[in-house]
Amino acid sequence: MLEIKDLVKKYGKFTAVDHLTVSVEKGAICGFVGPNGAGKTTTMRIMAGLLSATSGNVRIDEVDVIQNPRALREKIGYMPDFFGVYDNLKVTEYMDFYAGAYGIAYKERKPIIDNLLEIVDLAHKKDSYVDSLSRGMKQRLCLARSLVHDPELLILDEPASGLDPRARIEVKEVLKQLKELGKTIMISSHILPELAEMCTEICIINQGKLAAQGSVQEIMQRLSHKRIIHVQPLGEKEALLRVLKEQPLVRIVSENTKDVAFDFTGTDEELANILKQLVLAEIPLLSFREKEGNLEEVFMQVTGGQSV
Amino acid sequence: MMNPVLRREAITSLRGWKNYAVVTFYILMMAMGAGLFFYGSVFQSYRYSFDPQSMVYLYITLAAIQMALIVLSVPALTAGSISGERERQTLDLLLVTKLSPLSIVVGKLLSSMAFVLLLIVSTLPVFSIVFYFGSLGIDSLLTLICFTLTTAFMLGGISVFFSCIYRKTVVSIMLVYIVTGVLCFGTLILVLMPLMVRGDGQVNAVATLLKIIPNPGVGFFSLIDNQIGTNILNRGLYLYAISSNNSFLYWAVSNLWLLHMAFQLVVGFVFAALAAALINPMGEHGSKQKSAKTKKKKSEA
Numbered sequence: 001m002l003e004i005k006d007l008v009k010k011y012g013k014f015t016a017v018d019h020l021t022v023s024v025e026k027g028a029i030c031g032f033v034g035p036n037g038a039g040k041t042t043t044m045r046i047m048a049g050l051l052s053a054t055s056g057n058v059r060i061d062e063v064d065v066i067q068n069p070r071a072l073r074e075k076i077g078y079m080p081d082f083f084g085v086y087d088n089l090k091v092t093e094y095m096d097f098y099a100g101a102y103g104i105a106y107k108e109r110k111p112i113i114d115n116l117l118e119i120v121d122l123a124h125k126k127d128s129y130v131d132s133l134s135r136g137m138k139q140r141l142c143l144a145r146s147l148v149h150d151p152e153l154l155i156l157d158e159p160a161s162g163l164d165p166r167a168r169i170e171v172k173e174v175l176k177q178l179k180e181l182g183k184t185i186m187i188s189s190h191i192l193p194e195l196a197e198m199c200t201e202i203c204i205i206n207q208g209k210l211a212a213q214g215s216v217q218e219i220m221q222r223l224s225h226k227r228i229i230h231v232q233p234l235g236e237k238e239a240l241l242r243v244l245k246e247q248p249l250v251r252i253v254s255e256n257t258k259d260v261a262f263d264f265t266g267t268d269e270e271l272a273n274i275l276k277q278l279v280l281a282e283i284p285l286l287s288f289r290e291k292e293g294n295l296e297e298v299f300m301q302v303t304g305g306q307s308v
Numbered sequence: 309m310m311n312p313v314l315r316r317e318a319i320t321s322l323r324g325w326k327n328y329a330v331v332t333f334y335i336l337m338m339a340m341g342a343g344l345f346f347y348g349s350v351f352q353s354y355r356y357s358f359d360p361q362s363m364v365y366l367y368i369t370l371a372a373i374q375m376a377l378i379v380l381s382v383p384a385l386t387a388g389s390i391s392g393e394r395e396r397q398t399l400d401l402l403l404v405t406k407l408s409p410l411s412i413v414v415g416k417l418l419s420s421m422a423f424v425l426l427l428i429v430s431t432l433p434v435f436s437i438v439f440y441f442g443s444l445g446i447d448s449l450l451t452l453i454c455f456t457l458t459t460a461f462m463l464g465g466i467s468v469f470f471s472c473i474y475r476k477t478v479v480s481i482m483l484v485y486i487v488t489g490v491l492c493f494g495t496l497i498l499v500l501m502p503l504m505v506r507g508d509g510q511v512n513a514v515a516t517l518l519k520i521i522p523n524p525g526v527g528f529f530s531l532i533d534n535q536i537g538t539n540i541l542n543r544g545l546y547l548y549a550i551s552s553n554n555s556f557l558y559w560a561v562s563n564l565w566l567l568h569m570a571f572q573l574v575v576g577f578v579f580a581a582l583a584a585a586l587i588n589p590m591g592e593h594g595s596k597q598k599s600a601k602t603k604k605k606k607s608e609a
Contacts (some may be wrong), residue, residue, distance in 0.1 A: 013344050014489045020462075023386035026483045045400075048402055048404050049399075049403075049404065049589065049590060050403060050404060050589045051589060052590050066590075069589075070406070070408070073404060073405065073406050074406060076404070078400075078401075079402045080397075080400050080401070082397050083397050083398065083400070083401055084395075084396035084398045085396075085398070086320055086396070086398065087324070088318065088319070088320040088323035088324055089319065089320055093316075096400070097312055097315070097316045098312075098405060100309065100310075100312035100315065101313075101402065101405035101406065101407045102406050103406045105309075106309070143402075143403070149406075152382060180513065201418070263454065
């Protein structure tokens with residue numbers, strides 16, 4: 001569906017996007033993550049045909065965005081990170097204006113607009129003035145606007161930025177509906193847990209370069225070089241610590257109040273062997289579990305600790 | 309299908325009070341001009357009499373006020389068209405639609421022209437005083453309206469062009485006024501300079517004509533001159549500047565206002581096309597301009 005190949009964008013000597021190569025399958029929801037200044041917005045603007053690239057190409061359904069930007073406008077729905085609305089325009093008129101701008105015939109507009117306002121839960125506000133809506137409502141309206149021509153690919157740049165938790169949940173619900181409708185979505189967000197929850201894959205971009213791409217689990221497995229295992233003994237920890245320190249694949253053992261944690265670099269079979277040895281040593285255990293990694297930790301690791 | 313930008317502008321502009329205030333002010337200015345004319349020509353005259361022929365001068369007064377108001381108001385109405393979209397952060401949303409940059413610019417320009425037409429039509433009752441006394445035909449008024457509209461079109465085109473370059477509307481307005489000033493006075497100086505230097509009237513006729521055609525003041529004067537039949541400009545120009553036996557030059561001098569209208573239309577279209585090229589995000593101009601202005605923002609993304 002989407003192929004970004006060797007994309008470069010330079011502003012004088014500054015390289016905003018540096019030989020970026022990303023591919024997204026049809027129907028996928030791809031989270032675009034990176035610290036401030038990583039080149040997320042620049043890449044998304046190039047994809048939307050709002051910015052020319054220095055080199056490289058972006059293809060959507062085998063059509064080059066850079067060579068043929070106008071032909072792709074009906075395939076792409078774009079929602080920028082910052083956007084404004086017009087004064088003195090009602091919600092339906094706002095939608096009607098963009099429907100007209102996408103060349104939708106006048107007679108066909110009403111059912112489309114009504115349906116989209118239902119999806120974004122703004123049907124009750126259709127006669128309200130756009131500038132009187134709350135930030136969250138404007139965000140949802142902009143999302144509806146980007147869907148007015150039924151695009152195959154949605155490019156959403158920070159759709160939940162500046163929203164309160166309730167409004168964020170509402171936007172997330174809309175995105176879930178769009179996922180069910182089979183839209184391919186490229187979304188950038190600084191709320192990593194939300195991305196991990198709704199995205200089928202993640203692209204981590206740092207200093208304009210692709211740092212990692214794949215499903216959340218794949219990335220975490222690939223980038224987490226060590227596994228942290230927590231063992232909770234029943235009673236004294238001395239025997240447990242003694243056995244663990246004898247194991248060659250156990251690197252660091254740290255003692256917590258309730259349990260003992262250790263870094264492990266071996267395979268699942270080797271881990272099972274350690275558990276077997278603890279049982280053979282007759283050390284009573286309450287739990288033996290691997291700590292689940294999260295996207296934030298992976299992100300911090302990949303980007304060298306820079307904030308999103 | 310109606311241009312969506314024009315349609316939206318028509319809806320939003322007529323909802324606010326500002327444009328009603330502009331129309332009211334415009335009509336008041338015209339009515340005041342007519343009132344002062346009557347006060348000066350009828351009530352302050354020696355015999356307190358009324359000469360219907362003097363209505364020609366009322367026509368000139370009203371036409372001049374209208375022209376001045378249009379020259380002043382068009383930049384103010386149009387110079388914020390694209391910069392306003394940028395300030396409102398709605399330009400990107402427009403550029404990702406199927407609308408071409410040219411249709412966006414044309415929509416903006418047409419909405420300004422529609423408002424100018426509204427202003428002109430709203431002053432027709434004031435103009436009707438002139439026609440009530442039968443001094444001039446309706447064709448004269450229609451020609452004047454066409455001339456005013458082409459002037460508005462040229463100024464609108466230049467205003468949209470500057471609006472694409474500068475973020476601040478005030479800067480665009482000032483630049484359009486400067487361009488208008490250069491067209492009015494700069495071209496006049498260019499025409500008069502050789503005459504003053506040589507003193508014998510032996511100047512290049514074609515060059516003089518080419519210098520005078522862009523002048524909106526001369527164009528307007530030429531139109532009025534033709535309509536009321538005084539032919540001051542024609543005789544003056546032909547005798548002192550263009551003296552030549554060339555029949556085309558004679559026709560050109562006699563119909564300077566027509567040539568000026570053509571010039572205004574060409575300039576309007578050229579600037580509209582340039583404006584469209586400037587906002588085209590994938591065009592060289594657009595991308596360079598955008599990159600310069602939003603470089604900092606991009607680097608933060």
